[in-house]
Amino acid sequence: MEFEAFTASALADYLGGIAEVRDRLGDPADLEIVEVGDGNLNFVYFVTNTKARERSVVVKQAPPFLRLVGKNWPLSCQRMDHEVAALRRFGALCPQHVPQVYHADGKRFLMVMQHLSSHRILRHGLMDGVTYPLMAEHLSTYLAQTLFFGSDLYLAPDIKKQAMSGAVNAELCKITEDLVFTFPFEDHPSNVYSPALPKSALERLRTNDALRMAAADMKWAFMNHAETLLHGDLHTGSIMVNERETYVIDPEFAFYGPMGFDIGALIANLLLAYFSRDYHGRLNGGDPAAYQEWLLDQTVRIWNGFSGKFLALWRDHESRSGRPFIGGSADSRAVDAYRAHFMRRLLADTLGFAGCKMIRRIVGMAKVAEITRIPDAELRAQIEVRALRCAEALLVQRTALTDIEHVVLLARDVEHDAIAQR
Amino acid sequence: MEFEAFTASALADYLGGIAEVRDRLGDPADLEIVEVGDGNLNFVYFVTNTKARERSVVVKQAPPFLRLVGKNWPLSCQRMDHEVAALRRFGALCPQHVPQVYHADGKRFLMVMQHLSSHRILRHGLMDGVTYPLMAEHLSTYLAQTLFFGSDLYLAPDIKKQAMSGAVNAELCKITEDLVFTFPFEDHPSNVYSPALPKSALERLRTNDALRMAAADMKWAFMNHAETLLHGDLHTGSIMVNERETYVIDPEFAFYGPMGFDIGALIANLLLAYFSRDYHGRLNGGDPAAYQEWLLDQTVRIWNGFSGKFLALWRDHESRSGRPFIGGSADSRAVDAYRAHFMRRLLADTLGFAGCKMIRRIVGMAKVAEITRIPDAELRAQIEVRALRCAEALLVQRTALTDIEHVVLLARDVEHDAIAQR
Numbered sequence: 126m127e128f129e130a131f132t133a134s135a136l137a138d139y140l141g142g143i144a145e146v147r148d149r150l151g152d153p154a155d156l157e158i159v160e161v162g163d164g165n166l167n168f169v170y171f172v173t174n175t176k177a178r179e180r181s182v183v184v185k186q187a188p189p190f191l192r193l194v195g196k197n198w199p200l201s202c203q204r205m206d207h208e209v210a211a212l213r214r215f216g217a218l219c220p221q222h223v224p225q226v227y228h229a230d231g232k233r234f235l236m237v238m239q240h241l242s243s244h245r246i247l248r249h250g251l252m253d254g255v256t257y258p259l260m261a262e263h264l265s266t267y268l269a270q271t272l273f274f275g276s277d278l279y280l281a282p283d284i285k286k287q288a289m290s291g292a293v294n295a296e297l298c299k300i301t302e303d304l305v306f307t308f309p310f311e312d313h314p315s316n317v318y319s320p321a322l323p324k325s326a327l328e329r330l331r332t333n334d335a336l337r338m339a340a341a342d343m344k345w346a347f348m349n350h351a352e353t354l355l356h357g358d359l360h361t362g363s364i365m366v367n368e369r370e371t372y373v374i375d376p377e378f379a380f381y382g383p384m385g386f387d388i389g390a391l392i393a394n395l396l397l398a399y400f401s402r403d404y405h406g407r408l409n410g411g412d413p414a415a416y417q418e419w420l421l422d423q424t425v426r427i428w429n430g431f432s433g434k435f436l437a438l439w440r441d442h443e444s445r446s447g448r449p450f451i452g453g454s455a456d457s458r459a460v461d462a463y464r465a466h467f468m469r470r471l472l473a474d475t476l477g478f479a480g481c482k483m484i485r486r487i488v489g490m491a492k493v494a495e496i497t498r499i500p501d502a503e504l505r506a507q508i509e510v511r512a513l514r515c516a517e518a519l520l521v522q523r524t525a526l527t528d529i530e531h532v533v534l535l536a537r538d539v540e541h542d543a544i545a546q547r
Numbered sequence: 548m549e550f551e552a553f554t555a556s557a558l559a560d561y562l563g564g565i566a567e568v569r570d571r572l573g574d575p576a577d578l579e580i581v582e583v584g585d586g587n588l589n590f591v592y593f594v595t596n597t598k599a600r601e602r603s604v605v606v607k608q609a610p611p612f613l614r615l616v617g618k619n620w621p622l623s624c625q626r627m628d629h630e631v632a633a634l635r636r637f638g639a640l641c642p643q644h645v646p647q648v649y650h651a652d653g654k655r656f657l658m659v660m661q662h663l664s665s666h667r668i669l670r671h672g673l674m675d676g677v678t679y680p681l682m683a684e685h686l687s688t689y690l691a692q693t694l695f696f697g698s699d700l701y702l703a704p705d706i707k708k709q710a711m712s713g714a715v716n717a718e719l720c721k722i723t724e725d726l727v728f729t730f731p732f733e734d735h736p737s738n739v740y741s742p743a744l745p746k747s748a749l750e751r752l753r754t755n756d757a758l759r760m761a762a763a764d765m766k767w768a769f770m771n772h773a774e775t776l777l778h779g780d781l782h783t784g785s786i787m788v789n790e791r792e793t794y795v796i797d798p799e800f801a802f803y804g805p806m807g808f809d810i811g812a813l814i815a816n817l818l819l820a821y822f823s824r825d826y827h828g829r830l831n832g833g834d835p836a837a838y839q840e841w842l843l844d845q846t847v848r849i850w851n852g853f854s855g856k857f858l859a860l861w862r863d864h865e866s867r868s869g870r871p872f873i874g875g876s877a878d879s880r881a882v883d884a885y886r887a888h889f890m891r892r893l894l895a896d897t898l899g900f901a902g903c904k905m906i907r908r909i910v911g912m913a914k915v916a917e918i919t920r921i922p923d924a925e926l927r928a929q930i931e932v933r934a935l936r937c938a939e940a941l942l943v944q945r946t947a948l949t950d951i952e953h954v955v956l957l958a959r960d961v962e963h964d965a966i967a968q969r
Contacts, residue, residue, distance in 0.1 A: 277770045282724060283717035285770075290712035295705035302704060307874040337881035338888045341873040345889075348699045348707075349774050451763040452729040459759035466760045467767075 128188045130168050133158040136184065139233075140172060146228050146237050150180050163362070165193045165491065166204075166377065171240060181242055182227060186235035187377075191300075193491070200296060202234035204377045207294050209236050211379030214354060219270040222263055224372055241372050244365035251361060251398040252405055252495050254416045261423045263371035264364070264391065265430025272384045273438045275353035278450055289351045289381035297357065297378045298348070305485045306344035310337060315490045321506035322487075326513055330488065339520035340484075343477040351381040359387045360482070360493070361394040385471055388431060389478025393516075394493070395424045396479065396536055397486060400512045401495040403540070404504055417540070421533045428475070428529040432468050439464060473523040476532065480520035483512050507543065515539045550610045552590050555580040558606065561655075562594060568650050568659050572602050585784070587615045587913065588626075588799065593662060603664055604649060608657035609799075613722075615913070622718060624656035626799045629716050631658050633801030636776060641692040644685055646794055663794050666787035673783060673820040674827055674917050676838045683845045685793035686786070686813065687852025694806045695860045697775035700872055711773045711803040719779065719800045720770070727907045728766035732759060737912045743928035744909075748935055752910065761942035762906075765899040773803040781809045782904070782915070783816040807893055810853060811900025815938075816915070817846045818901065818958055819908060822934045823917040825962070826926055839962070843955045850897070850951040854890050861886060895945040898954065902942035905934050929965065937961045 131139065140146050141153035150156060151174045162169035168188060173181035187205040191198035209229040216223040224239040250257065277285050308315055310330050318327065330336065356363065357378025365372045399420045406413025443449045449460045486493045487509045496512075499505035515536055519526070526532055553561065562568050563575035572578060573596045584591035590610060595603035609627040613620035631651040638645040646661035672679065699707050730737055732752050740749065752758065778785065779800025787794045821842045828835025865871045871882045908915045909931045918934075921927035937958055941948070948954055 277767070282721055282770065286715045286717045286720070290715045293708045293712045295708045298708070299704055311874040311876075313874075331875060331879075332881070334881045334884040337873055337875075338885050341885045342888075342892075344873070345699070348704065349772050351773050352771050451759055451766070452733040452735075453753060453759075454733075457753075459754070459756045462756040463760050463763045466764075470764075 128190075130160075130188070131170070131184075131186065136170060136172070140182075140184070140237065143228050143237070146182065149227065150174055150182060151177065162192065165191075166200075167192060171242075173240075173242075179242075181240040182237050183224075183240045184235060184237050186233065188234075204294070204297055205229075205234040205236060206231060207292070207297070207379050208375070208377035210292070211354065211356070211376035212236075212238070214275075215267075215271050215356070215373070215376060218274050219267050222267040222371055222373055224374055241365045241374075244367045244370065244372060246362055247364040247366045247371075248361040248394070248398075248494060250366060251395075251420070252401075252498070254402075254406065254411075256416075256419055257366050257368065257371070259369065260366055260371055261426035261430055264373075265427050265434055267371070267373055268388055268391075268427070268431045269434035269438060271356070272353050272387065273435050275381070276384070277352075278439055279442055288354065292354055292379060292381050294357070294378065294380040298380055298382075301357070301378065302344065302348060304489050304491065305481050306340060306347060308490070309481075309485045309488045310340055316488050317490055317492065318488055319502060319506050319509055321502040322509055323506065326510050327488065329517070330484065330513070333517070335521045336517050339477060339523065340481055343474075343481050343520070346383045346474060347386060347478075350383040352384050353381065354379060355382045355384070355387050356390075357382065357386070359390040361391070361398065362493075383474055383478070385474030385476075386478045388428070388471075388475040389480075390482050391427060392424055392475060392532075393479040393482035393486070395420055395427075396515060397483060397493055397512055398495055399424075399536060400508050400515070400540065401493075401499065403508060403544070404499045404501075405495065421536060424536075425529050425533055428472070428532075432472075436464055436468065469527055472527070472529070476519040476523040476526055480516040480518075480523070483516035483519075487513055487516075511539050511543045514543075550612075552582075552610070553592075553606075553608065558592060558594070562604075562606070562659065565650050565659070568604065571649065572596055572604060573599065584614065588613060588622075590614070593664075595662075595664075601664075603662040605646075605660050605662045606657060607660065608655065610656075626716070626719055627651075627656040627658060628653060629714070629719070629801050630797070630799035632714070633776065633778070633798035634658075634660070636697075637689075637693050637778070637795070637798060640696050641689050644689040644793055644795055646796055663787045663792075663796075666789045666792065666794060668784055669786040669788045669793075670783040670816070670820075670916060672788055673817075673842070674823075674920070676824075676828060676833075678838075678841055679788050679790065679793070681791065682788055682793055683848035683852055686795075687849050687856055689793070689795055690810055690813075690849070690853045691856035691860060693778070694775050694809065695857050697803075698806070699774075700861055701864055710776065714776055714801060714803050716779070716800065716802040720802055720804075723779070723800065724766065724770060726911050726913065727903050728762060728769060730912070731903075731907045731910045732762055738910050739912055739914065740910055741924065741928050741931055743924040744931055745928065748932050749910065751939070752906065752935070755939070757943045758939050761899060761945065762903055765896075765903050765942070768805045768896060769808060769900075772805040774806050775803065776801060777804045777806070777809050778812075779804065779808070781812040783813070783820065784915075786813075805896055805900070807896030807898075808900045810850070810893075810897040811902075812904050813849060814846055814897060814954075815901040815904035815908070817842055817849075818937060819905060819915055819934055820917055821846075821958060822930050822937070822962065823915075823921065825930055825933075825966070826921045826923075827917065843958060846958075847951050847955055850894070850954075854894075858886055858890065891949055894949070894951070898941040898945040898948055902938040902940075902945070905938035905941075909935055909938075933961050933965045936965075 137153040137156045155174045155176050157173045157175045159171045168186045170184040187202045190196045212226050226238050228237040356376045363375045402413045402417045443455045449455050451463050559575040559578045577596045577598050579595045579597045581593045590608045592606040609624045612618045634648050648660050650659040778798045785797045824835040824839045865877045871877050873885050
């Protein structure tokens with residue numbers, strides 16, 4: 126059966142037929158329905174009762190193809206099952222930062238969920254230079270809760286293995302394996318390059334052995350290290366914020382993978398915001414420096430906040446259970462030494478993944494608005510070169526960068542060197 | 548229903564009722580049935596036609612408990628399904644080194660398989676100082692074929708993920724997680740220590756932070772790094788040999804895990820044979836040195852043979868497919884650099900796992916005969932201390948030991964230092 130997107134009236138009828146949703150929305154005749162998908166993967170509708178606009182939901186439906194490309198890139202609709210399962214799991218772990226699912230329909234590949242009507246996409250807020258005072262606090266909590274409770278540090282090993290095998294998401298993982306870890310490092314037809322991006326910058330991605338090995342290590346880890354249930358696509362377009370609240374949406378890429386992948390995706394996007402700020406921050410004669418420092422500060426707060434909260438959950442759990450992961454007594458020196466060692470390894474992973482995520486946004490198919498919306502080709506290419514330089518350093522030096530403050534120094538160095546060379 | 552082991556006549560009747568097995572064995576009235584299980588896990592029978600002794604099979608049946616401990620350590624019988632699936636898979640990949648399965652009965656938790664009647668358990672051969680001229684060649688082939696073809700280096704990612712999730716083996720993995728990676732590093736009631744083993748050697752396992760962290764890293768890798776379908780318990784008691792042939796048996800612990808675990812198990816057992824040779828080689832006034840060197844040489848040949856064959860399979864596959872794992876063209880310098888890097892990482896993993904496997908055989912519940920059969924408590928403890936010292940160095944220095952020749956030097960140093968101190 127050919128997939129057909131809902132017409133507004135068909136969707137209103139459908140929603141009217143689900144008691145729970147109808148109770149929430151009111152009379153189907155009063156509904157306003159607007160399609161707002163970003164066009165990459167899914168159809169997304171805001172459904173609002175025009176007589177009581179606080180009564181609203183989001184409907185998300187998965188077509189059997191990659192919407193960005195069209196019917197020539199088929200995708201199974203089962204990704205909606207992954208997304209629903211992940212939203213429910215993350216919602217149970219961290220309800221304050223995950224939208225509620227009101228209704229899921231496996232046959233129509235759609236779900237009805239909480240409408241975050243007073244929130245905006247974090248990426249857009251960052252492009253406008255908005256500061257969110259609670260964002261780092263919220264996101265570090267989200268990361269600590271979701272990454273810890275899905276892992277062998279918390280779950281009984283049989284439960285974890287069952288969860289892992291139930292969360293296999295081969296089709297969407299393949300997109301990441303190709304678009305993040307492979308195509309950017311070769312001359313692939315799906316790559317999209319800025320016209321002014323120097324050939325040498327592209328050549329470097331294909332010929333720097335240390336960089337290639339590091340990226341391949343990250344690909345291997347992505348494909349093999351089934352550490353916890355990940356969001357799988359945690360960029361700043363998957364986060365909705367306002368002054369008081371932060372929500373993480375769109376976990377259709379969820380699977381059991383390496384913890385650093387989610388944290389790295391987030392840090393990559395903060396760093397892309399940082400480098401592109403040199404353009405957006407100068408609009409209307411502004412100075413980008415203060416907001417750039419705010420972005421770096423958020424990066425530090427997110428990692429340090431995450432690390433502290435993750436360690437607290439870990440310590441708490443082991444002192445309650447009396448059974449530390451490494452054996453022995455929960456208060457032994459080795460137990461703490463291992464935790465510190467684990468976090469250093471996790472930071473290295475995080476930085477490696479951040480590097481890959483930055484590179485794919487510069488040379489791969491899927492871009493980020495803070496860069497594509499720089500109209501001056503030369504300026505855009507300069508910013509892209511800085512992002513690539515930072516990404517390379519993150520990848521190659523990931524085990525030497527033993528704390529997040531070093532990462533901030535590195536980013537600042539890349540930015541200021543580049544500016545000095547103008 | 549209470550599990551009851553077959554009586555000889557009931558088993559003969561059962562086998563007579565399976566056409567394929569009956570054709571192989573002949574008249575059930577002529578069968579001789581002997582139970583030969585080592586008593587750890589399963590019941591194992593040799594079934595032979597007394598009128599034509601070349602007509603024989605092995606029957607293996609899984610009771611619903613750990614046979615070594617008894618009914619107080621329940622185990623599900625599904626381990627026989629894992630073993631059958633793994634034997635068939637490994638048999639397809641490497642038929643010359645894996646016994647054939649003639650019949651599997653999922654309801655009775657048993658299988659009927661090739662009887663390796665002219666082969667003996669490698670561990671016993673090594674205790675007797677027998678050299679096997681083709682063993683290293685065979686085992687390196689087995690390792691290369693089984694580890695490569697189950698991994699993302701060969702399989703399409705969706706097929707690999709499906710295979711991985713189908714091979715979850717939580718119950719038997721738990722035994723390894725506990726007995727290999729946890730209990731030996733704490734004062735656990737299941738541990739068994741030689742009476743003369745110095746307290747300081749035990750203390751060291753519990754208090755040396757570097758060792759504890761290394762062992763915990765290996766535990767994490769064992770639980771999370773789903774790289775390929777492993778045998779899961781590849782010690783020298785799982786290998787049957789003669790002058791001409793080598794077979795790998797008993798893969799009931801098979802699961803998707805880190806490649807280095809199988810290679811490390813094998814190397815650990817060769818090193819235990821090496822250290823214990825200082826006793827067995829002196830029986831009847833002998834000199835252990837020559838056979839010890841043969842054992843070290845086998846260790847080198849197995850790793851180097853494995854590494855060469857694995858790399859050849861990898862190169863071959865990628866030059867045929869034209870799609871290297873890291874992207875780009877199959878003959879680029881980065882592709883080869885990554886392969887070398889991958890093998891260094893794999894050697895480090897291998898040595899880490901080897902260290903854990905050696906330690907568990909000294910202080911854990913399940914022992915190895917070459918050590919337990921040393922009657923002199925003092926001498927036995929001396930050999931155990933050397934094995935522990937070597938294991939610790941393998942774990943802690945695993946990334947610094949960049950080739951197998953260094954491992955051999957290390958083992959020899961430990962052995963000779965120890966002897967010099969007598």
